[in-house]
Amino acid sequence: MGFVLTPSFASAQSYQFNSVRVEGNQRIQSDTIVSYAALERGKPVSAGQLNDAYQRILDSGVFETVELVPSGNSLIIKVTEFPTINQINFEGNRRIKDDKLAELIESAPRRVFRAAQAERDAETIAAAYGAQGRLASRVTPRIIRRSDNRVDLVFEIAEGDTIEVERVSFVGNKVYSDRRLRRVLETKQAGLLRTFINKDTLIEDRLQFDRQVLRDFYLSRGYVDFRVNSTNAEVTRERDAVYLVVDVTEGQQFEFGNISVTSEIAEADADLYRSALKVKPGVTYSPLIVERSIEMLETLATRQGIDFLRVEPRVTRNDRDLTLDVEFAMVRGPRVFVERIDIEGNTTTLDRVIRQKFRSVEGDPFNPREIRDAAERIRALGFFAKSDVDVREGSSESQVIVDVNVEEQPTGSLSLGGAYSVNDGFGVNVGLTENNFLGRGQRLSFSIATAQESEEYVLGFTEPHLLGRDLKFDLDLGVSETDSSYAEYDTSRAFFRPALTFNVTEDTTLEVRYTWADSEMIRRDDVSFVGGTYPVAGPVIRSEINQGSKTSSSLGFTYSYDSRLTGLDPNIGFTMQVGADYAGLGGDSEYLRTTAKLVAQRKILNEEVTLRATLETGSLHWMGDDYSRSIDRFVLTPSVMRGFEPGGIGPRDTAPRADGGSYDDFLGGNVYAVARFDAEFPLGLPEELGLRGGLFYDVGNLWGLQDVDTPASGGFVVGRNGSFRHVVGFSVLWTTAFGPLRFNFSNAVKKEDFDKEQSFDLTLQARF
Template sequence: MGLGSTAGNPCAERGFGRTVLHRVLPTFVFFVSFFLLALSHPAAAQDYRFNSVRVEGNQRIEAATVVSYAAIARGKSVSAGELNDAYQRILGSGLFETVELTPRGGTLVISVTEYPTINVINFEGNRRIKDEDLAKIVESTSRQVFNPAKAERDANTIATAYSQQGRVAATVTPRIIRRTDNRVDLIFEIAEGSTIEVERVSFVGNRVYSDRRLRRVLQTKQANILRAFVRSDTLIEDRIEFDKRVLRDFYLSRGYVDFRVNSANVEFTRERDAFFLVMDVQEGQQFRFGKITTVSEYPGVDAAAYGDSLKIKSGVVYSPTLVESSIARQERLAIKQGVDFLRVEPRITRNERDLTLDVEFALTKGPRIFVERIDIEGNTTTLDRVVRQQFRIAEGDPFNPREIRASAERIRALGFFEKADVEAREGTSKEQVIIDVNVEEKPTGSLNLGGSYSVNDGFGVAIGLTENNFLGRGQRLSFTFSTAEDAESYVLGFTEPFLLGRELRFDLDMGFSQTDSSYSAFDTQRAFFSPALTFRLAEISTLNVHYSWDGSEMKSRDTPIHGPVIGSEIAQGGVTTSGLGFTYTYDSRLTGLDPNSGVLFEVGADYAGLGGDSEYIRTKAKAIAQTKIMNEEVTLRATFEAGALNWMGNTNSRTLDRFSLTSDIMRGFEPLGMGPRDLSPDASGVAYDDGLGGNLYAVARFEADFPLGLPEELGLRGGVFLDVGNLWDLSNVNTAAAASTCGPAGTSSCIVGADGAWRSVIGISFLWSTGLGPLRFNFSRAISKESFDKEQTFDLTLQAKF
């Protein structure tokens, strides 16, 4: 790829074929002329004196401009070397295709041929990158002087853009077509080539973690069968550099402080149609925390209180993240106590014998520097206050470099900006700093088209419109429409993350839904309105307080197939519910001390009775514990979930109000397939068999996910699970509506399962991470159940966006 490569090219006569000749021939003539002059006039060949300079051949460029480039003084002695320097300066200006300097007595004649003007710039052969996108990255522009060197750089830039998409074989050749009036059309002929993918990613030197585990860390992926939908399997140089960093972060967070990437080699396959990426790593030894101490070198500050605030303990696997979070915790404590300019300096002592790192947190007094102001630039849409809200300091506060870095990360995490640079510079005095925030905005709206499939609801389509930075205020506004064969919903959502300028999130959701499921004996319609406030209680715990209004109705189908209990609930017509509730959440799975283990605890309660037709207290609790074993190849997870409904109103509760165990709570059964049922007979003596739900439930789920040993590019993993659960209690249900006797014997009640019974289900899962979304197959079998339960041995779910 080059401007001089025109051999065998039919476009050579269009301009580039004579470029080298035009440059070399004048120089050759120039030196030959001086050589002949030197032979005939040996003394004069070394010294010239010009009284005038004449410029010939220029059309657009003023003669004075050419003379200024030559810089030949009139009436002064000029050597042959100085004439050559003048020639090089004129040619180096990039304005002229050819330059000749000819001495004629006392006159220096400068003959030039100007480069043509670019008429238009066209791109040919490009399909993957649009013309307007290519026009943004090239230097050459219309109505500018054509410059071959610049065109060559543009060709390289375009080729680089294609290599970023994995098309490293793309070639770009610049051509020109000469027009009248010394104009040219600049054409970039592009041969995109095929995408060259990463066929295999492998590692050398890793002993603790397998190649499969490390590949999950990298952003670069191996090519898989869905490569048409995935671009992460193409080779991008910047991505490899990013992979090196995340791989190092992965090992450092697990105590391997000496880890390093020796090299990342990329090789073509023998057929030269794919790449092999081989990373040579050195893991080193795993270190743990040794002694954790805090000392004070700040007068008047007691180290004991700061030491008590630390969460890390001896014996925990060392992680720089834990050290950073401990420093931030102690500095926040200093701010809370009104101690200004306190800095925490970690001093680490390495113990090779027992592979521990002693950490001493030294409380020191930092320089007395204040924040003069915060300048924000580049935000054309986003309001300044949205960026300022990410800072925990304001003008006039003590300067804390660690807090500035944390603020920069929060700004980037907003997702509003292509890039966000936060730097501190000296202010109007040495005791003050100015914080510069330079951002580059990116589109924040999205249109999501999705599809889903489940055994219960069938195929569905979801359309979502979301604006995450509504009117530049940092607010989220969304509308989602989803429909399946048996259910559809319309939901409008709004979120203000900083209500009243505080770290207080406000959510508002409202919508309408209806179902027509073959698994229930009735249809439903529901409209809801729910505002909520969420605020942080501690680092990994939050409290959500919400109000909800709900209007719902159970509706009979055209051909009634329900029993008397469901019939009495349908007869209630539309029912409104108004109430308050809260949800407390503690989640250490992402920010806890151990990156491989974590727990989630969630408990909430809702009181309905602030107007409306219903009055009850509903409580729910969930606890999840998970860990990774066998070098993080296998994930173990245990979940316990329970709920209770205490009906307090004068009316009877409905199936819609009670709990029903769907497949995301208890696998192996149809919706309303386990728990209390109404087996009242119809006129012909056949039982209706209606699921009624229950007021109480408890479920324990145990599962393990593991690799199947198949090629990782397939994205398939396996799993096994055991679910144990119970759903019972029909207090405040109109059971009197049911028939008093059932079956030929006529001696037993038609309501069964109200006293509850424990069910258990075992099963296997196949999890497929496809380019369209996660696909999960569940095959289950109930090992203990009641005779009236409705088992579901297979379940398939797919969630996709495209």
């Protein structure tokens, strides 16, 4: 495009025009163009003023060329208008759809075409592809001329290949290995399954996030001076991969020194608040522990009716012994109240769903920390693509207004999955879930799980805030059928289970539930042999089958504790679950079932090795007039005790068969106890393979069969008391894009002669 001003005016030359004529304009009115020139008729005009008039017309942005041609007492303004955009097309794009690209650019149909704007739009599109890791993408804007001074704008897109992160390495790290730090980052190295994962591409936003999570990782472990000096991405010559190098400075690890609490408020007893703190001197310093301590102290003040109390952490650094003294100073904050909470952007989600995440309501004292925590809870809902919580001054200086602006996103999901295990074979899982049912924050789900030997259909409903309180209500309805090769009978079961769950303390919860179930053991066809037929199941199982369909109506609870919620050490965790169910509130069965499970985990050797110990036990006390059945008693599966088939250990019926052989039916037991010890560690293989190793040792027993139909047993039941079995093994853990695979190779070093071993176990759970 060229812009011509003729003739070239000498600086001393002047003109006087009595008339101005415009030529070449089609859309823009002549008077409008004359007004751009801003020249007064009949008055002398210098060459400089003509140049200024030319520039003003050009700066209007609607003309491709402009000429000012003096002709006697007349001035002729010749213009060529920029064409208008008839339509915009995108060619060559597959990864980003047309409608998404149209939202990115500023050029639009029926607007004036500007080459500079088209170039900027092309850069914007290329940046969008770069954000997906396609740094080699190229976008070229082209125009196709149409009649009536119109053009079609076409963006020709060469998407290019994704730029994979071939290697992630660190410089300056001494405490934690590259392998451990790579597990922290969101950016991953390209591996064998690079086709199925998107985290091995170089994306700038992800790198910024990685810098922050890396800093959080070190700070939570006491390295207060840690910093990321630089992140350098070196692109290969072929521009198809990068080598990412992260330069860090770790610094020294600090511990908590002297912990004190001071109070500037008369009604707040500093000694009382100090005794409530969990943090002790010698604990590795972490900003998260400080934040939790502040929240706990301010919550305690609120419970005592002390408003506007604020806790200020005052940290004193001791470089000599690498400690940080922390003084929690309780001061009086400004007397500011919450005037109101305004919520915008929620078209589906009800206001109350968002308000439930605030512990403050209109009229309460304003606590900035609580507002920040509420913002995190809103984001954690997963209902919104974006959520912003801001505070502004209200109708007076002593009041504030909390503004919540959200942008909703789809909350329903359809999941299709496949599963395989050596016990149940191949299976298909289909799930339909809506996490924000009718905008009420409720969860509605329906799942179908089918395998070669089992089927299950479950309808679930969850109300996280029953009656507006911090009380979760669950309701599950389901039916299931099994046709297991490990049992000589089929089963059918239907159940109805409502439950209430609430927090007892910060790290403990209590679930109270009612369960109604109808279950039945179904007989299989007899087996033929040369001399006749015999039942496929032994006498004990047949007597249990003869009981027919039985219902149970039980009331139970589960008490859970998780130290990771408020623990002071991120490398140590302890969980506990204790539960009991009493059946006898109607139905055909009466029993008391109790279970307990304890899990302790610790990471050692700079978090390279994970040690885990699990203790699991259960007891069934049958109180009904009839006998319990195998499906009522405990049966150990490989997920509880490795090295054996499902039902591979415990009491068994070995009554003789009509063909001269004997039955071998597992019957389950009334009591079990299992201890599992695991160690997981790197194998020294490339990190991108996702392979780790493990060693395990399991010891356990299943016994107790006092409520069996004694005449039916005929004295052929073995393993009533049993013994503790011991199993050792090696595991290969493979983290894939499909899900975690675990290969267990085991050997029972101590067992009973009638046990059924299983030396190999593979479990794969996949979602697509």
